[in-house]
Amino acid sequence: MEQRGGIDMDFYIVDVFAEKKYQGNQLAVLVPDHHLTAKEMQQIAKEIDFSETSFIMSNKQENGGYDVRIFTPDEEVPFAGHPTLGTAYIINQIIEKGNAPTVILNLPVGQIPVVFNGDILTMSQNEPAFGMKIDQLEFVARVLNIQVEDIRTDFPIQLVSTGLPCIIVPLKAVDVVQRCRIDPVQFKRFLETYYKCNLLVFSEEESRDPNCLRVRVFLSDTGFYEDPATGSANGNLAGYLLKHRFFDKDKLDIRGNQGYEMGRPSNVNITAKLKNGTYDIQIGGKVQLVAKGDWLSSD
DSSP, X not given: OOOBTTEEEEEXXXXXXXXXXXXXXXXXXXXXXXXXXXXXXXXXXXXXXXXXXXXXOOSSOBTTBEEEEEEXXXXXXXXXHHHHXXXXXXXXXXXXXXXXXXXXXXXXXXXXXXXXXXXXXXXXXXXXXXXXXXXXXXXXXXXXXXXXXXXXXXXXXEEEESSSOEEEEEBSOHHHHHHOOOOHHHHHHHHHHSOSSEXXXXXXXXXXXXXXXXXXXXXXXXXXXXESOOHHHHHHHHHHHHHTTTTSSSEEEEEEEESGXXXXXXXXXXXXXXXXXXEEXXXXXXXXXXXXXXXXXXX
């Protein structure tokens, strides 16, 4: 991170929850070599325009972890899953020279450890908080451009958060998940009515693997983009599945298949357990380094 004339920082692009390059969710990771204001970081995140961009604020540990900030194109967020894994990957490769079995990120939600096991990175997520349940199925159906009959009623539509909240909607079949198309006008009304957060829809994968779910996540940011892989939302989903005994057991070892409808297939490993009222949620996957370069000074 040495100072170089006219260049402010190194940057890296990685694909997270990706079996190979150009899959999973894109992330830009920047390593400032001088102080950046929140406004400057927000401008950079807007320029890059990925779902999130992260900043490693120092190559020195504080309280055993590295200070990291995460921005969407619209705002700073206290936690997000794929930026946590992707940033930990860069810290391990660039700062720790590939030698750290665990990297801890200092985020506004607290310290999040990321464990390296070969090419699989796994992060622990905070205890889930369960919020409101939504019973206006017609409203939800209009948001997603599906039929009311496509929504499961044996499990609730509910707000869940392990650090970054989302509203979880259980659907009856994979083809329903595939047919979802966000109505931006209705989604805006929905967020204003209930809670400004992402929207996750899911169903069981009926065919090949009973331990897989098909997942899609629609973002509450400007444009209501779809996210190809969302670690935080899948962590929320893990808590939801355990709380409501979706698989009728207190342990999970499953995979979230996300991003397929976007042409960016993503594999999100979900392991979790519920014991004595305490949730242990682990979200993991692979990270692929795609590009690295210099972010030029604005001077």
